[in-house]
Amino acid sequence: MNKPLKIILSFVFTILFLLSLFWILNNLAVKVEVEERENFSYTECRDKYEKTIDDILNYGLDDILELDKVYKLSDSDIISPLPNPDYYFELPASESGVIINEKAKKILNGQKLFFNTEIRTFANQPVKFYLDKTIFAVTWKQYINGCIYTLSEIKIADASQLRRYLAGGEYGSPYQYVTSDMAKAANAVVATSGDFYSFRNVGLSVYMNRLMRVAGEYVDTCFIDENGDMSFIKRGEVLSFEEAEQHPLVKAARFSLCFGPVLVENYENVAPSNYVLGEVKERYARSALVQMDDLHYMIVVSSGEEYDLNVPTIREFANAIHSMGAKHAYALDGGQTAVLVMNNQVINRVVYNAQRKISDIVYFATALPSGG
Known part of the structure; x- marks a missing residue:
């Protein structure tokens, strides 16, 4: 209990009680006999009101103080808080029910996961987890x-935890690094390769709420807004800087991704048969950012394994993601760039066993202070 607060409230209630008693005696002309007043016990009254104060503190203020603090990250902070290493763990899929149904229940907030205890993992590998108050x-x-697909399903507490990190720390930097190095530098819980924005002059590029480039002729652009929702402007829809500046999706965007194509939009499979990027008709290592629900996402990568190199066409990739119950899905740079990192470890097999140096990543961060 907060002792100073108790003392203050005690004093206030005592004064209010005495003022009320004085008002009754003077305005209602209540006659109090001497012998009755002798039975009056100030100590009893004080104890009574102390109990009232205790009840207020125990059942009122304590509940207020126990409400979850809202943690939010700033986009201007290039580096996110460091995840607590003790919150990473592994379990067989069949034994993870307690995590889904109990430990992560609060942050899931009633939403259903695609992941479940019946999933048969590749080569019976254990499932990797991270869980704190702000991210699962x-x-x-x-x-x-x-x-073979490598998947990460993520639920965050605040939209600011879906983030983008640029090599060199600023837009237009000439530096390039591999995905795993950038994930470590940014303190990512989970990360994937971005759109390699500095290599291709395409799309409607937004960074930190600012429109940086308009080249919308050939690719679909994915926007991430302040609510963490994905939305799209299709290729050819917006061509001028002036038009882009006035477009509501651009104005609402925290950042954008310029690769594509859009695979799923509003639960509908919309993968095209032709597209300028990503070898859509070929079997090719692929990566996608997926929104399942509010603040609920997946990173999906298919890049094969050492003795099973089968990878999907863009249609097959979109079909698989659509079957997961995706609301929105957007293809990111694939091939050697298709990388999924968790706890600073590359989880999927990378093509040619060598990550490509790129200019940016998309990642999810804890919102707790470093080490929280």
């Missing part, structure tokens, strides 16, 4: 339609 991440591998 579960990462695993499984066969889907004959291809």
Whole structure:
């Protein structure tokens, strides 16, 4: 109990009680006999009101003080808080029910996961988890339609935890690094390769709420807004800087991604048969950012394994993601760039066993202060 607060409230209640008593005696002309007043005990009254104060503190203020603090990150902070290493752990999929149904229940807030205890992981590998008050991440591998997929499902408490990190720390930097190095530098819980924005002059590029580039002829652009929601402007829809500046999706965007194509939009599979990037008709290592629900996402990568190199076409990739119940899905840079990192470890097999140096990543961060 907060002792100074108790003393203050005690004093206030005592004064109010005495003022009330004085008002009754003077305004209602209540006659109090001497012998009755002799029975009056100030100590009893004080104890009575102390109990009232205790009840207020125990059942009122304590509840208020125990409400979850809202943690929010600033986009201007290039580096996110350091995840607590003790909050990473591994379990067999069949034994993870207690995590889903109890430990992560609060942050899931009634939402259903695609991941479940019945999933047969690739080579019976354990499932990787991270869980704190602000983020839940579960990462695993499984066969889907004959291809090995590496998946990470993430639920965050605040939209600011879905973030973008640029090599060199600023837009337009000439530096390039591999995904795992940038994930470590940014303190990512989970990360994937971005759109390699500095290599291709395409799309409607937004960074830190500022429109940086308009080249919308050839690619779909994915926007992430202040609520953490994904939305899209399709190729050819917005072509001028002036038009882009006035577009509501651009104005609402925290940042954008310029690769594509859009795979799923409003639960509908919209993968195209032709697209300028990503070798859409070929079997190719692929990566996508997926929104399942409010503040609920997946990173999906299919890049094969050493003795099973089968990878999907863009249509097959979109079909697999659509079957997961995706609300929105957007393809990111694939090939050697298709990388999924958790706890500073590359989880998927990377093409040619060598990450490509790129200019940016998309990642999810804890919002707790470092080490929290």
